[in-house]
Amino acid sequence: MQNLETSIIAAEGISAWYGNHRAVENINLDVKSGDVLALIGPSGCGKSTFLRCLNRMHEEIDNTRVEGRVLYKGEDIYGEDVDPVAVRSCIGMVFQKPNPFPTMTVAENVAAGLRLRGGFSRSEIDGMVEAALRKAALWDEVKNKLRAPGTSLSGGQQQRLCIARALAVQPEVLLMDEPTSALDPISTGRIEELMTELKKSVTIVIVTHNMQQAARISDQTAFFLMGKMVEHGDTEQIFNAPAREETENYISGRFG
Amino acid sequence: MRSDRVFNLILRSLAVAIIAGFLGLTWFLWKSALPTLKVAGAGFVWSQAWDPVANEFGALPFLWGTVVSSLLALCFSAPVSIGAALFLTDIASKKIRSPIAFLIEMLAAIPSVVYGIWGIFVLAPFVREYIHPMLNGHLGFLPFFVGPPFGLGMLTAAMVLAVMITPTITSVCREVFRSVPDPLREAAIGLGATRWETIRLAVLKTSISGIFAAMILGLGRALGETMAVTMVIGNRPEISLSLFKPAATMASVIANEYAEAQGDSHMSALAAIGLVLLLVSSIVNIAARWIIKRTESKTHV
Amino acid sequence: MSDTLRLPRIQRRRHFKSMVANGIIMIFAGMAILPLIMVFSYITSSGLPSLNLDFFVKLPAPAGETGGGMANAIAGSVLMVVMSGVMAIPPGLLCGLYIAEFPRQKLAGALRFVIDLMTGVPSIVIGLFAYATLVVPLGGFNAFAGSAALAIIMLPVVSRTTEEILRLIPSQLREAGLALGLPRWKVLLRLIMRAGRSAIATGVFLAIARASGETAPLLFTSFNNQYWSSSLSEPVASLPVQIYTYAISPYEEWHRLAWAGSLVLVSVVFTINLMSRVLLKRSSN
Numbered sequence: 088m089q090n091l092e093t094s095i096i097a098a099e100g101i102s103a104w105y106g107n108h109r110a111v112e113n114i115n116l117d118v119k120s121g122d123v124l125a126l127i128g129p130s131g132c133g134k135s136t137f138l139r140c141l142n143r144m145h146e147e148i149d150n151t152r153v154e155g156r157v158l159y160k161g162e163d164i165y166g167e168d169v170d171p172v173a174v175r176s177c178i179g180m181v182f183q184k185p186n187p188f189p190t191m192t193v194a195e196n197v198a199a200g201l202r203l204r205g206g207f208s209r210s211e212i213d214g215m216v217e218a219a220l221r222k223a224a225l226w227d228e229v230k231n232k233l234r235a236p237g238t239s240l241s242g243g244q245q246q247r248l249c250i251a252r253a254l255a256v257q258p259e260v261l262l263m264d265e266p267t268s269a270l271d272p273i274s275t276g277r278i279e280e281l282m283t284e285l286k287k288s289v290t291i292v293i294v295t296h297n298m299q300q301a302a303r304i305s306d307q308t309a310f311f312l313m314g315k316m317v318e319h320g321d322t323e324q325i326f327n328a329p330a331r332e333e334t335e336n337y338i339s340g341r342f343g
Numbered sequence: 344m345r346s347d348r349v350f351n352l353i354l355r356s357l358a359v360a361i362i363a364g365f366l367g368l369t370w371f372l373w374k375s376a377l378p379t380l381k382v383a384g385a386g387f388v389w390s391q392a393w394d395p396v397a398n399e400f401g402a403l404p405f406l407w408g409t410v411v412s413s414l415l416a417l418c419f420s421a422p423v424s425i426g427a428a429l430f431l432t433d434i435a436s437k438k439i440r441s442p443i444a445f446l447i448e449m450l451a452a453i454p455s456v457v458y459g460i461w462g463i464f465v466l467a468p469f470v471r472e473y474i475h476p477m478l479n480g481h482l483g484f485l486p487f488f489v490g491p492p493f494g495l496g497m498l499t500a501a502m503v504l505a506v507m508i509t510p511t512i513t514s515v516c517r518e519v520f521r522s523v524p525d526p527l528r529e530a531a532i533g534l535g536a537t538r539w540e541t542i543r544l545a546v547l548k549t550s551i552s553g554i555f556a557a558m559i560l561g562l563g564r565a566l567g568e569t570m571a572v573t574m575v576i577g578n579r580p581e582i583s584l585s586l587f588k589p590a591a592t593m594a595s596v597i598a599n600e601y602a603e604a605q606g607d608s609h610m611s612a613l614a615a616i617g618l619v620l621l622l623v624s625s626i627v628n629i630a631a632r633w634i635i636k637r638t639e640s641k642t643h644v
Numbered sequence: 645m646s647d648t649l650r651l652p653r654i655q656r657r658r659h660f661k662s663m664v665a666n667g668i669i670m671i672f673a674g675m676a677i678l679p680l681i682m683v684f685s686y687i688t689s690s691g692l693p694s695l696n697l698d699f700f701v702k703l704p705a706p707a708g709e710t711g712g713g714m715a716n717a718i719a720g721s722v723l724m725v726v727m728s729g730v731m732a733i734p735p736g737l738l739c740g741l742y743i744a745e746f747p748r749q750k751l752a753g754a755l756r757f758v759i760d761l762m763t764g765v766p767s768i769v770i771g772l773f774a775y776a777t778l779v780v781p782l783g784g785f786n787a788f789a790g791s792a793a794l795a796i797i798m799l800p801v802v803s804r805t806t807e808e809i810l811r812l813i814p815s816q817l818r819e820a821g822l823a824l825g826l827p828r829w830k831v832l833l834r835l836i837m838r839a840g841r842s843a844i845a846t847g848v849f850l851a852i853a854r855a856s857g858e859t860a861p862l863l864f865t866s867f868n869n870q871y872w873s874s875s876l877s878e879p880v881a882s883l884p885v886q887i888y889t890y891a892i893s894p895y896e897e898w899h900r901l902a903w904a905g906s907l908v909l910v911s912v913v914f915t916i917n918l919m920s921r922v923l924l925k926r927s928s929n
Binding site for chain 1: 436437524526527529530531532533534535536537540544545548549551
Binding site: 344346347349350351353354355357358359361362365367368369371372374375422423424425426427429430431434435443446447449450452453454455456457458459460461463464465506509513537538539540542563566567568569570574594597598601602613614617620621624625627628629632 | 658659661662665666668669670671672673675676677679680682683686687690735738739741742746749751752754755758759760761762763764765766767768769771772773775776777785796799827828829830832853856857858859860863864867884887888891892899902903906909910913914917
């Protein structure tokens with residue numbers, strides 16, 4: 088039975104390298120189902136690298152290495168006969184700059200992941216596309232331009248398109264790597280609103296360099312510094328009563 | 344500043360000289376070809392006759408030979424070149440990339456006459472002893488595979504051409520694939536695409552016009568290629584569907600017959616063929632560059 | 645979407661497809677390189693045995709006789725490449741400079757178009773150009789026409805590479821030079837060309853390598869000569885043309901010389917290529 092209180096993702100001793108440089112050191116972290124976990128920290132602290140270890144994207148770069156375990160619902164995604172492709176269907180990702188496929192329409196973009204999987208009828212796909220666009224709060228704006236090229240939308244809309252695309256394959260976890268840092272404040276606000284709705288259906292892990300954003304939208308926060316995780320806890324506690332001095336320094340803006 | 348104006352003047356004079364020079368050369372060629380064109384008119388291009396002794400000249404067999412050998416070479420080379428380019432951009436690890444890219448570039452440095460000599464002594468016997476028996480023996484009822492096991496002929500020429508245009512197509516495709524932004528690949532990977540699906544979705548789909556331009560550039564190179572083709576195509580001005588029969592191209596007939604042309608009308612006819620060749624390859628090249636320009640402006644939106 | 649990280653059966657097909665595609669791509673890459681290895685090994689194995697001192701110092705023997713060499717062809721090639729280099733390289737550099745540095749002038753745009761056209765002209769047609777202008781008026785095949793044909797081939801190549809390299813040089817360098825009060829021509833020649841000099845030199849070397857291997861434009865300009873030429877207005881032997889003539893002949897002995905000649909030609913071209921790359925790498929460090 089799935090207990091809502093259990094961790095849906097748990098990292099155990101995760102370290103990651105670029106060549107000989109260790110970017111992330113021995114991270115132990117878990118995320119409860121239905122939570123929003125924010126990863127904060129100064130530039131270069133390893134939070135994005137760690138995020139990419141959670142869906143096995145880090146290893147796609149040449150000359151990289153990951154050690155440790157990441158348990159998704161109790162199973163290690165780095166296990167022996169685990170397929171990275173299957174991992175990414177369960178753990179989706181949204182990137183910093185919106186990256187819709189330029190040769191595809193809005194509808195085709197959202198359906199891309201579904202078409203890869205195969206086995207859906209035309210009407211099933213149409214239904215899932217609409218559902219995903221609704222979840223991404225984009226349906227009303229694009230329902231009459233489903234056949235327009237994906238790149239014809241504005242920046243904020245493109246990012247929501249990418250969110251819809253990731254949601255269409257119905258992952259249980261959504262990783263977001265600074266999803267609003269390339270957007271204007273209004274689009275940023277809309278996506279933040281979106282996340283509070285989204286967490287009802289997916290668990291979210293979000294990397295952000297914007298502390299106010301982390302404080303606004305997340306339930307849990309983890310603070311990273313120089314590749315190590317310094318502190319992890321309820322967002323309220325991290326921001327109002329941090330246990331570690333480095334956390335306090337970062338939050339009060341003394342560096343980073 | 345005065346010295347600047349002088350410098351500017353020098354450069355401009357040079358530019359004018361070169362442009363005028365090129366136009367002049369083209370005009371001289373036109374003048375050489377004029378006698379034939381006056382006599383035969385546009386029908387020159389459609390006539391199949393080629394009999395220097397009887398003063399009958401027609402460009403069609405050579406046009407046929409050029410176009411067929413080049414298109415065939417493109418068919419052979421395009422999949423290999425696209426595959427090689429994909430290998431270099433999306434499959435090979437960084438360590439293997441440079442050596443392999445280097446080797447492909449070295450292919451482009453081999454002079455045409457050396458490809459020709461390899462064609463005569465290695466490729467033609469191979470076609471004669473292995474490919475001909477296989478195709479003629481089993482599928483000899485098809486018009487493409489009739490003919491004696493000569494070794495020299497259309498197929499051999501197309502094969503040598505294919506080898507020669509591969510570096511061109513590969514390097515253009517490589518540039519095109521490299522310019523596909525990485526975030527697109529990441530989008531596909533993040534959705535749970537396999538390696539091939541990522542290539543198909545993010546790289547190939549986005550690069551269609553670039554690939555097309557690369558192929559046209561390769562075609563342009565094939566159209567003008569002379570020595571290797573001359574040495575292996577058999578040099579007979581005949582039009583045939585068969586891959587094994589000898590043929591001739593516009594470039595090869597000029598290379599073969601010009602130095603010892605029999606009479607002014609023969610030379611004029613060859614010059615006319617040269618003019619047609621110039622026209623055809625210029626159009627193809629301009630088309631390729633136009634496509635490339637259009638592709639570049641699209642991706643920079 | 646799926647509760648399990650193991651592969652459901654339908655997804656195995658996707659992976660299988662990916663593996664097959666991967667394999668095909670690797671095979672194609674191998675197929676692209678294979679001819680290089682084949683040609684190189686063939687030329688070496690068939691040419692090396694006939695490569696001896698005689699080859700480099702003796703004149704060709706009459707048809708059917710053994711012995712002889714390609715001394716005159718090698719000398720002729722060297723002569724013509726040097727001459728064409730002298731004729732083509734300085735104007736080529738200046739053309740590239742003009743196109744890159746004065747892009748707003750219409751003349752520069754026209755020149756760029758013409759140079760682009762010239763790179764696409766088949767080399768045999770360039771031979772026709774040279775024939776019409778330099779063989780007929782001068783009364784016969786001659787070395788000068790051959791060099792001119794090679795120069796027409798070299799010039800656009802030099803111009804193109806120079807132009808591409810100059811475009812990559814950041815504008816700050818030009819601004820800095822101008823700010824020092826230098827006239828523009830000094831900035832361009834002393835500063836900018838110097839900044840790109842190793843890459844430009846590489847381009848020049850590659851153009852030279854290319855010209856050394858060209859055969860078609862020489863077939864009816866410099867033609868051929870069984871002996872030493874005494875003047876530029878005579879036909880002259882060249883290595884590529886000699887290789888061609890011998891390769892298509894029926895004589896075994898000439899075939900052997902053709903293979904040896906090919907080996908020499910390929911070695912020269914490759915050496916120039918490699919040397920220029922090494923030069924480029926070393927200077928960029």
